[in-house]
Amino acid sequence: MGKNFIGLDTEKTVKLADSLNDLLSNYQIFYMNVRGYHWNIKGDNFFELHLKFEELYNDLLLKVDEVAERVLTLGHRPAHSYSTYIERSEVSEQRDVCDGKQAMENILDSFATLIGKQRELLSLAGDAEDEGTAALMSDYISQQEKTVWMYRSYLGH
Numbered sequence: 001m002g003k004n005f006i007g008l009d010t011e012k013t014v015k016l017a018d019s020l021n022d023l024l025s026n027y028q029i030f031y032m033n034v035r036g037y038h039w040n041i042k043g044d045n046f047f048e049l050h051l052k053f054e055e056l057y058n059d060l061l062l063k064v065d066e067v068a069e070r071v072l073t074l075g076h077r078p079a080h081s082y083s084t085y086i087e088r089s090e091v092s093e094q095r096d097v098c099d100g101k102q103a104m105e106n107i108l109d110s111f112a113t114l115i116g117k118q119r120e121l122l123s124l125a126g127d128a129e130d131e132g133t134a135a136l137m138s139d140y141i142s143q144q145e146k147t148v149w150m151y152r153s154y155l156g157h
């Protein structure tokens with residue numbers, strides 16, 4: 001069992017990198033969906049949601065970069081084509097959503113998918129003794145759980 005240049009089992013990093021690329025694909029589709037919500041939102045809550053969606057897509061863009069850089073840190077190549085993202089993502093592409101409630105429901109569904117994938121990665125990272133990936137996933141999960149609570153409260157759930 002060989003070690004890579006940061007001291008992790010090379011076989012385990014293959015699985016971690018693949019799972020991170022899967023997460024990256026979901027983040028990219030989610031990011032584009034939220035950009036669309038930001039651009040197309042209409043109605044009474046326009047100003048509030050327009051700003052909230054911008055805040056969210058800026059955060060997602062940072063996470064896209066962090067996940068891709070983590071793949072590189074593990075010694076692998078991040079996925080970088082939209083055809084790959086569409087093929088691998090469980091977050092479904094949304095088009096022409098202009099209703100705030102529908103956009104928020106879609107966001108909550110996307111967070112459920114991401115949080116589940118990040119929990120799986122947390123487990124894989126623990127098995128591989130990969131503290132860097134584990135810390136990143138742990139931070140994302142705790143941050144997003146709070147966001148989900150707030151978005152659900154906004155919707156009256």
